[in-house]
Amino acid sequence: MLPIFKREKKVVNEIEPDEAFIIIEKKGNNPNFIILDVRTPNEYKEEHLESAHLLNVKSHSFEDELDRMDKNKKYFIYCRRGKRSIIACNLMKKHGFNEVYNITGGITKWKSKKLPVTSE
DSSP: OOOOOOOOOOOOOOOHHHHHHHHHHHHTOTTTTOOOOOHHHHHHHHOOOOOOOOOOTTTTTTHHHHHOOOSSEEEEESSSHHHHHHHHHHHHHHTTEEEEEEEEEEEHHHHHOOOBBBBO
């Protein structure tokens, strides 16, 4: 008899840019809410969400950085289109983070909705 395989439960919580923007606006300066940009430093310098922290998912130290972060805070993660942020979210879940949300479509979809970005 062949074993029955269940579909793996989806690990990544997703949030649309419009909904994320509303929540970000309401959070104010809440230190328990973090926006993470997981793109490269050059991409971040070009443009990013206001108050976003840079943590390059392609960096060799990414997982070490995760181990130093507070796993009980709420994190909104984005990249350019969503691929790297899904990878980052899955790694964060693997490292024991409780609330991790991927902003669907990344900064590209964010901007298509005419939501604000900033640059250095």
